[in-house]
Amino acid sequence: MKVVAFNGSPNKEGNTWHALKMVTDALEAEGIDTEIVHVGNKTIKGCAACYQCVKNKNEQCVQPGDQVNEWVQKMKYADGLILGSPVHYAAIGGTMKSFLDRAFFVTGVNDSMLRHKVGAAVVAVRRSGGVPTFEQLNNFLNYAEMLMPTSNYWNVIHGRAPGEVNQDLEGQQIMRVLGKNMAWLMKLVEHGKGTIAPPEREPKTYFSFIH
Numbered sequence: 001m002k003v004v005a006f007n008g009s010p011n012k013e014g015n016t017w018h019a020l021k022m023v024t025d026a027l028e029a030e031g032i033d034t035e036i037v038h039v040g041n042k043t044i045k046g047c048a049a050c051y052q053c054v055k056n057k058n059e060q061c062v063q064p065g066d067q068v069n070e071w072v073q074k075m076k077y078a079d080g081l082i083l084g085s086p087v088h089y090a091a092i093g094g095t096m097k098s099f100l101d102r103a104f105f106v107t108g109v110n111d112s113m114l115r116h117k118v119g120a121a122v123v124a125v126r127r128s129g130g131v132p133t134f135e136q137l138n139n140f141l142n143y144a145e146m147l148m149p150t151s152n153y154w155n156v157i158h159g160r161a162p163g164e165v166n167q168d169l170e171g172q173q174i175m176r177v178l179g180k181n182m183a184w185l186m187k188l189v190e191h192g193k194g195t196i197a198p199p200e201r202e203p204k205t206y207f208s209f210i211h
Helices: 015-031 051-057 068-076 094-109 130-143 169-192
Strands: 002-007 033-036 080-086 118-125 156-158
Touching: 002 015, 002 068, 015 033, 015 080, 015 118, 015 156, 015 169, 033 068, 051 094, 068 094, 080 094, 080 130, 080 169, 094 130, 118 130, 118 169, 130 156, 156 169
Parallel strands: 002 033, 002 080, 080 118, 118 156
Antiparallel strands: none
16 A cells, blocks of 8 residues: 655755654554655646546646646555645645645546545644644545544644754654554555445536526
């Protein structure tokens, strides 16, 4: 089994990376392979709402010049995902948001390819805005019908300068417990395959309040 973690921070080994590393270390201790992909230092355009991914259904966004489609394939073949972001004005970092908007749209319109994979979100923040950002990341996981492990508190860790999160003892425990719970849930899913049938996927129903 493998987990791919996406680092939405501009800093390659800033506090978001340290938080992800705490979770992936716990996963690897349980025998699960991990990879951390650096998203936050790339140039990623936002979704153009062209709906070509809906038309083509080829697991690709038509916008050229970045690695979004490569990352979509990593998401497809992973058993679990972790979304990690710093906090920019009490929200997801802009580059990470652009990536998630496009990637989750593509995966969603291609047979909901993330459905019933295990997914978690983690946030690194200096002071405030961690919980709103955590909730925003969870919105993507929820909409994709992913299975979400929990920790013993919200998945937010505190620090300003790179590495300061290593002084947040409670935050470290949160990430460690999250990794253990994620590994356990992934193993339950794996052992349930072929034994317990998943619920049948329903076609999405859309309703507009304006007619």
